[in-house]
Amino acid sequence: MFRSMTLFAALLLSFTLFAQPGPSVTPGSDPASPDRSVAFATYDTLTLSLDLYLPKDDAETHRCIIYSYGGGFAQNNQRIDETKRLCRQLADDGFVVAATDYRLGLLGVKFKGPLSMVKPLENALQMAVEDVFKATRYVLDNAVELRVDPWQIVLMGCSAGAMTSLQCDFERCGGTPLAKQYLPDGFRYAGVISFAGAIFSRRGLEYPRDMPAPTLLLHGTADQLVTYKQIKMFNIGLYGSNSIARKFKENHYPYKIIRFTNEGHSVATRYFSQYEDIIWFINHMVTEGRHFEIDETFSDPFRDRPKWDSLDPTSLYNN
Numbered sequence: 001m002f003r004s005m006t007l008f009a010a011l012l013l014s015f016t017l018f019a020q021p022g023p024s025v026t027p028g029s030d031p032a033s034p035d036r037s038v039a040f041a042t043y044d045t046l047t048l049s050l051d052l053y054l055p056k057d058d059a060e061t062h063r064c065i066i067y068s069y070g071g072g073f074a075q076n077n078q079r080i081d082e083t084k085r086l087c088r089q090l091a092d093d094g095f096v097v098a099a100t101d102y103r104l105g106l107l108g109v110k111f112k113g114p115l116s117m118v119k120p121l122e123n124a125l126q127m128a129v130e131d132v133f134k135a136t137r138y139v140l141d142n143a144v145e146l147r148v149d150p151w152q153i154v155l156m157g158c159s160a161g162a163m164t165s166l167q168c169d170f171e172r173c174g175g176t177p178l179a180k181q182y183l184p185d186g187f188r189y190a191g192v193i194s195f196a197g198a199i200f201s202r203r204g205l206e207y208p209r210d211m212p213a214p215t216l217l218l219h220g221t222a223d224q225l226v227t228y229k230q231i232k233m234f235n236i237g238l239y240g241s242n243s244i245a246r247k248f249k250e251n252h253y254p255y256k257i258i259r260f261t262n263e264g265h266s267v268a269t270r271y272f273s274q275y276e277d278i279i280w281f282i283n284h285m286v287t288e289g290r291h292f293e294i295d296e297t298f299s300d301p302f303r304d305r306p307k308w309d310s311l312d313p314t315s316l317y318n319n
Contacts, residue, residue, distance in 0.1 A: 032084040034099065035091075040138040041131060043103065050135055051078060051099040052146070053091035063152040063190075063287065064096040066135055070159025070195075070268055073106040073124040086271055093279065096148050098139055102131035102164065118236060125200050126178070128164040129171060133182035136168075140184065154191040154286060155213075156278075159226060159268040162197025166244070169215070170199050173207040189213040191286040193278060196226050196268035198240045205230075205239045205247050214254040216281040217241040218274060220263035228259075249293060254285055256294040263300075 034051035041048040055062055067087060069077040077083055078101050087097040105124025136153065143150045155165035169192050172179045192215045199205060219228050219241035227240040239247075241257055248255040258277065260267050271278065284290050 030084075032081070032088040034084070034087070038138070040100075041134045046103070048101040048103070048131055048134075049078075050101070050138060051087070053087040053097040053099065054146075055091050055094050055096065057094065059094070060147060061149040061152075062094060062096045062147055063154065063282065064098065064139060064146070064148040065090055065154050065156050065193075065282075066132065066139065066165075067097060067099045068102065068128070068132055068155070068157035068161030068164045069099070070157065070161045071104070073121075073128065073160045074104055074108075076101065076104060082269065089275070095282075096146055098135060100132055100135040102128040102135075122200060125163060125167055128160070129167050130178050130182070132164055132168050133178055136189075137182045140187070151188075152190045152287065154193060154282060155189055156193040157197065158195035158271065159197070159265070162194040162268065163199070163226065164197075165192050166194050166197045166199050166215075168192075169213050170201070170207070173210045173212050175209040191215065191282060193281065194218065194241065195271060195274075196220065196223055196241075196265055198226050198238050199244060201237050201239065202235055204235075204237065205243060207247075207251070207253075211251070212248070212253055214281075214285040215244070215248065215256075216277065216285075217245055217255065217257040218260070218267055218270065218277070219257070220260045220265065220267040222262050222264045223267065225265040226268070245295065249295075252293065254291045254293065256281060256285065256292060257296065259295075259297045261297055261299040 035054045037049045037051050039047050040050045067083070069080075069083050071077045078099055083099060087099050090097045105127040106120060109120045132155070139146060139148055139153060140150050155168055157163070157165040169189050172183060172187075172189065188210070191213050194215065195218050197217075197219075221228050223240070227238055228242050229240050230243040231238045242259075245255060245257040247253075256277075258274070260270075285292055
């Protein structure tokens with residue numbers, strides 16, 4: 001039990017280590033910038049924006065990707081160079097991309113012990129989920145203007161953004177109050193793409209109301225920041241890609257998992273090296289609706305491991 005609590009605590013502490021700021025830009029300041037930015041939610045003095053990257057063609061409708069950045073729920077990486085370049089590449093390949101902002105629920109949060117960290121993580125995740133639901137509703141309400149096919153909306157994210165994307169579909173499947181409040185009856189995400197994500201649950205990893213969207217999972221087997229397996233204490237669980245893939249396999253839900261042997265959280269930033277996997281997944285498993293259950297393992301013994309791959313969260317916590 002203590003080990004589970006320690007790992008859970010370490011997860012949150014290491015989130016803040018990984019949430020390092022990148023170079024920020026404003027729309028229109030360089031070729032990779034969004035075509036426009038629109039407000040989609042307001043909380044007191046905080047206004048959240050949706051950065052839109054639009055294809056330059058005459059097609060009536062497009063597939064849409066709602067992208068959620070990573071940053072440990074404490075750092076805003078919506079407009080760092082990597083985010084912009086990824087979204088621009090996707091738009092150039094014919095997708096409407098909505099790079100969403102969300103409230104940072106762990107920004108400035110102080111913890112007093114392992115158990116005190118669970119609720120802040122849950123709250124931060126729920127805040128992000130609500131904001132992505134609101135972003136989804138904005139896209140749906142403006143689908144004609146944005147030239148979006150409302151049945152071809154894919155959630156995609158890395159790290160905290162991957163957790164948010166997975167959690168959104170998990171809550172949609174469960175018919176939670178947030179999902180019912182913001183998503184139209186009968187709406188279903190067309191797919192989910194997760195770079196090093198996990199699902200938080202107080203009731204186990206079950207999809208009781210509806211089957212999940214086809215899901216692409218990419219995760220390092222040595223990830224110490226967002227668990228690749230699962231962390232459980234009492235009835236609370238954080239379920240990583242390995243556990244999610246196992247559940248999908250048991251129930252014959254469509255999925256593809258790519259496991260990166262001995263790699264850590266750096267997989268969260270591998271969206272350029274795995275770009276062909278993103279396009280393959282959307283083309284075949286989302287648009288064509290082909291049912292695959294694919295489990296792949298990738299091993300590169302010569303790949304340099306970034307510094308955060310070698311972090312031991314247990315020692316971080318004990319320090």
